[in-house]
Amino acid sequence: MGKISPSILSADFTRLADDIEKVEKAGADYIHIDVMDGHFVPNITIGPMLVEAVRRITDLPIDVHLMISDPDRYIDAFVEKGASIISIHTEAVTHLHRTIQYIRDKGVKASLALNPATTLDCLEYVLPDLDMVLLMTVNPGFEGQKFIPAMIPKIKQLRDMINKQGLNIEIEVDGGIKPETIEMVSSAGADVFVAGSAIFYSNNYNSIIHKMRENMRI
Ligand code: DX5
Ligand code: ZN
Numbered sequence: 357m358g359k360i361s362p363s364i365l366s367a368d369f370t371r372l373a374d375d376i377e378k379v380e381k382a383g384a385d386y387i388h389i390d391v392m393d394g395h396f397v398p399n400i401t402i403g404p405m406l407v408e409a410v411r412r413i414t415d416l417p418i419d420v421h422l423m424i425s426d427p428d429r430y431i432d433a434f435v436e437k438g439a440s441i442i443s444i445h446t447e448a449v450t451h452l453h454r455t456i457q458y459i460r461d462k463g464v465k466a467s468l469a470l471n472p473a474t475t476l477d478c479l480e481y482v483l484p485d486l487d488m489v490l491l492m493t494v495n496p497g498f499e500g501q502k503f504i505p506a507m508i509p510k511i512k513q514l515r516d517m518i519n520k521q522g523l524n525i526e527i528e529v530d531g532g533i534k535p536e537t538i539e540m541v542s543s544a545g546a547d548v549f550v551a552g553s554a555i556f557y558s559n560n561y562n563s564i565i566h567k568m569r570e571n572m573r574i
Contacts, residue, residue, distance in 0.1 A: 358542055358572045359385035360565055361419050361528065363552035364410070365401060366499045373413050379555060382562040383569070386419040386441070388530070388550045391434075393424035396448050397497035404433040411438030419550075421469065421530065423496045424448065428455055435462045443467035443490045443528075446478045456485050467528065471496065472504050476514055486525055488548065489514060493541070494531025500553040503532025508544050515545025535567040543573040 362384050367375040376387060389407055394400040410418060417440035424430065427444045434442055442459050446468055449455050459466040467488035468479065472495060479489065491511055494501040511527060518525050529546040534554035541549070549568065558564040 358546070358569075358574045359526070359548045360568060361386035361388040361548055361550045362555045362561075362565075363388040363390055363421075363499065363530070363550050364556075365390045366552035366556035368556070372409075375556065375561075376410065376414050378561045379565070380414055380416055382565040384416060384565065386417045386548070387414060388419045388421060388552075390552075391420060391422050391424060392497065396425045396445065397423045399497045404430070404437040407434055407439055408437040417441060419443070419528075419548075421490065421550075422448075423469075426450075428458070431455070431459060431462070435459075435464050439464055441465040441467055441488060443469040443488070445469045445471065445496075447471055447474060452478065453482055453485070456482055460485065469496075469530075472507060476510065476517065479514075479517070483517065483521065483525070484523060488526040488528055489518075490528040490530055491546070492531055493529050493533065493537075496531070500557075501532055503537045505540075508540055511541060511544035511546050533568075535564070535571050538568050539571045539573055542571075547574060 362379045392399045392401040419441045420439040421443045456466045465487035469490035493507045526548045527546045528548035530550035533551045
């Protein structure tokens with residue numbers, strides 16, 4: 357069974373606790389938190405303080421997506437505030453192997469995020485050290501963008517790499533995921549599905565999450 361990770365970037369921040377409780381009741385598996393620094397991506401969002409607040413209101417794993425330059429500077433802060441999984445972008449890190457080890461040494465799951473135009477080559481020497489790979493299916497920075505269909509063969513290729521090496525690594529997809537796109541991304545081999553606008557802009561979180569599960573091909 358695939359996992360659903362609602363991105364709270366699309367939630368109503370004036371009623372965040374309510375929104376999180378609702379998606380949790382609807383069967384969400386993770387809570388996805390999008391951290392943007394206005395430098396690596398052209399948008400600014402939230403930071404460790406919000407992770408700390410979310411940690412107090414849910415027991416679900418917190419899936420932190422760092423869209424920030426030089427993420428090494430902030431890993432300790434996100435770990436301390438309660439992150440369960442930390443995704444760093446390969447495009448934003450200099451000593452990738454070291455950063456991945458650092459996250460793992462802190463007892464947190466390490467995930468590597470790749471922008472749409474980034475090839476899978478960067479995974480060659482670090483794949484066995486990862487718990488998850490996050491394939492961006494839009495260019496990071498904003499919610500509500502259109503899924504990029506060229507990412508389908510990339511997901512398949514990564515699934516093959518992981519299977520051939522007999523590794524137990526999740527493939528997370530992020531951007532433009534909704535009931536209509538989840539069928540093809542799950543058939544291609546993804547198993548964790550981030551969805552922001554599709555869930556939080558619907559008027560019934562339960563039925564949209566249910567629909568996403570129905571359309572999953574895993
Ligand atoms: C994009 C973020 C995503 C995004 C998802 O930069 O990483 O998590 O907010 O939003 P939707 O599901 O609306 O594409
Ligand atoms: Zn994200």
